[in-house]
Amino acid sequence: DADVTQTPRNRITKTGKRIMLECSQTKGHDRMYWYRQDPGLGLRLIYYSFDVKDINKGEISDGYSVSRQAQAKFSLSLESAIPNQTALYFCATSGTSARNTGELFFGEGSRLTVL
């Protein structure tokens, strides 16, 4: 089983619908992140959380919200999806070893298409 699991892996929805992408991890990491990836733009940070009580906006948080339900779970919501939110979304985690490696551990991605 993957250490960082995202659901759903693929979703097609219509403009105006509410969508939730879920992320769970078994790595025991405190830090969790949501990124989106668009062709030619790389990965852009949406939200990040350093523990259950700590939520921070990233560079492109407008139109998104998050919930850190537990240390292992971090969900991303689109309250009213719009076509320019069509993208590949990645959840990632990092632990205290980030002090030494800086490494993020990524889920497999959730491809969202908004029609």
Add this chain to the structure above:
Amino acid sequence: EDKVVQSPLSLVVHEGDTVTLNCSYEVTNFRSLLWYKQEKKAPTFLFMLTSSGIEKKSGRLSSILDKKELFSILNITATQTGDSAVYLCAVGYLIDYKLSFGAGTTVTVRA
């Protein structure tokens, strides 16, 4: 505004060629520079660099950081078709552990 710029955006080479990828950055509170490889799914970690002039190597891949000129290069020697991927550069910050990514370089290695 922080910037992480990768070049070229894409390149096509033949097996056995050497590839050099560039990453320049302008960020405040720089802590580290990281390279990831992304094939069809999640990015996988290659290197983290924090000090200038110290080359990191892993097999045919190597990378070095220049903190004075604010750039890093990733070299791939004797390329193979399995090296075909998007290579992502990211900068880590002193204050927290988020990463800011460049747009990536798409490398295609032809047999």
